[in-house]
Amino acid sequence: MDTDVIVIGAGLAGLQCARRLQRSGHSVTVLEAKDGVGGRVRTDLIDGFRCDRGFQVLNPAYPAVRDWINVSALRLQKFGVGAVVNTDEGKSTVAHPLRHPDRAFETLRSKHVPASDVLALIRWIGPALLREPLTGQVATQDQTLSASLDRAGLTGRLRRDVLDTFLAGVLADSSGGKSASYVRQLVRWFALGVPGLPQSGMQALPEQMSRSLAEPVRLNNPARKLKETAGGVEVTTENEVLSSRLVVVAVGPQHVAELTDQPSPKTHGLTTWWFHAPEPLEAGKFLMLDAAGDSGGPAGPIWNTAEVSAVAPSYAPAGAHLVQATTLLDRPDGLAEESAVKRDLARLYRTSTTDWKLITHHVVPHTLPAQPPPLIERGEQRIGDHTLLAGDHRDTGSIQGALVSGDRAARSAAELLARG
Secondary structure (H helix, E strand, C coil): CCEEEEEECCEHHHHHHHHHHHHCCCCEEEECCCCCCECCCCEEEECCEEEECCCCCECCCCHHHHHHCCHHHHCCEECCCEEEEEECCEEEEEECCCCCHHHHHHHHCCCCCCHHHHHHHHHHHHHHHCCCCCCCCECCCCCEHHHHHHHCCCCCHHHHHHHHHHHHHHHCCCCCCCEHHHHHHHHHHHHHCCCEECCCCCCHHHHHHHCCCCCCCECCCCEEEEEECCCCEEEEECCCEEEEEEEEECCCHHHHHHHCCCCCCCEEEEEEEEEEECCCCCCCCCEEEECCCECECCCCCCCEEEEHHHHCHHHCCCCCEEEEEEEECCCCCCCCCHHHHHHHHHHHHCCCCCCCEEEEEEEEEEEEECCCCCCECCCCCECCCCEEECCHHHCCCCHHHHHHHHHHHHHHHHHHHHHC
C-alpha cells in the first residue's frame, strides 16, 4: 500500500479529515484537482485586492472553528452586527443594540423592526438559543424555512425587509425552501458570534489547516477513478495509480457522482462582483440589504452588498475601496451583466458608479447544498467496504458542517483501520 488513507479533495472537509487521521497515527495522501487548497474557500489576489470566490465570512462562534482552528492567527476583521436596509424612502441601520449602543435609538425606532415581529423572532429562534444543535440523525418536526416563519407569526417588515433578504444571501437560496432546523442552527451561531474576514483572505483558513499535514497536498492532481479491491482501494490519477487501505471522497458536491455510485446532491449558487470604488461609502462595516421591491426584498439583481475594505482594510491597497455585490443564481437576474450590476449599485449607494472599476466576478453555481426538510444532520458516510464520503452536504451546509463531516469521516476511518 502507498498509504493508509487517500483523501480526494483538499476543501475544508478533506483537510480536517486528513489532519484528524494524521493525529491518530495514520499516513495520509491528499489529492486536489485545483492549484490550491480550500475547495470553495479560495481567495484571488488581484492588483493588491483580495477577492474571495463568493462572498464568505468566518464565524468564530462555530464550535468546530473554536476547537480546531487557530482563529487568533487569522487576525479576524469583524463586520458590524446588523445591516443597513435600503428602501425607496431612504436607508436606516438595524443593529444589535448591545454591540452597537450608538445605533440603539435608530434601531429601536426603525419601521423595519416592529415589536410584533421582534416577539415572533424570539419565538422562532429562542428554543435554538437555549440548547445545543441537533445530535440525532433526522430533525423531527422539521419544515421549510418559510413555513416555520409563518407559523411563528413572523410575517411583517422585519421578515420582508431584513430576514428574508439576509438569509437568502447566506443560503444562496431565495425560495424559503431550506430546512428550518438547519437555518435555526446557522442563525444561532450568528447570534452568538461576530463574523469576520481573515487578514489574508478566506483562503487563509484552509492554508492554515494544510500546513499541519506531514505530506503536502498533491495539487493539480485530480482523481479520475477509484476501484475497491480485496484489501483496499486503487485511485487512478492522470499520472499514476495509488493504493491505500481506505479512501475518503471529499470532493465538491457536484463531483460526487463522478467518483462514487452516490448521486450528486442538489445545490444552490450565487455570483459575487468585486469593484474598486474611488471614494468610501456610507454603510461602513455593515452589510447593506435591499428592501425596495414592491413587496419587500430587492428591486434589482443585488441581494446584499458591502464595502469590504471598511471591514477588512487588508483586502485593498492603502487608500483604495473594495465593494462586493452578490446576486443569486436561482433568480432570472442572477447572471446580470456588469452594466446592470453597476446601475443597481448606483441606486443602492445613491452615488455614481461610472468610475467604479470591475476587479473580477465569480460565478459559484454550487455554493451550498439544497438541504430541504427534514434535515438529515449526519448523513451516512461509509458508502463501500473501503470508501467513505465527506462534505458539508453530509452534515450542514456551512464551514461548521464541512469541518464536522471531515472529522467524523476520519474517526470512522480510524475505527475501520483498527479492525484491520
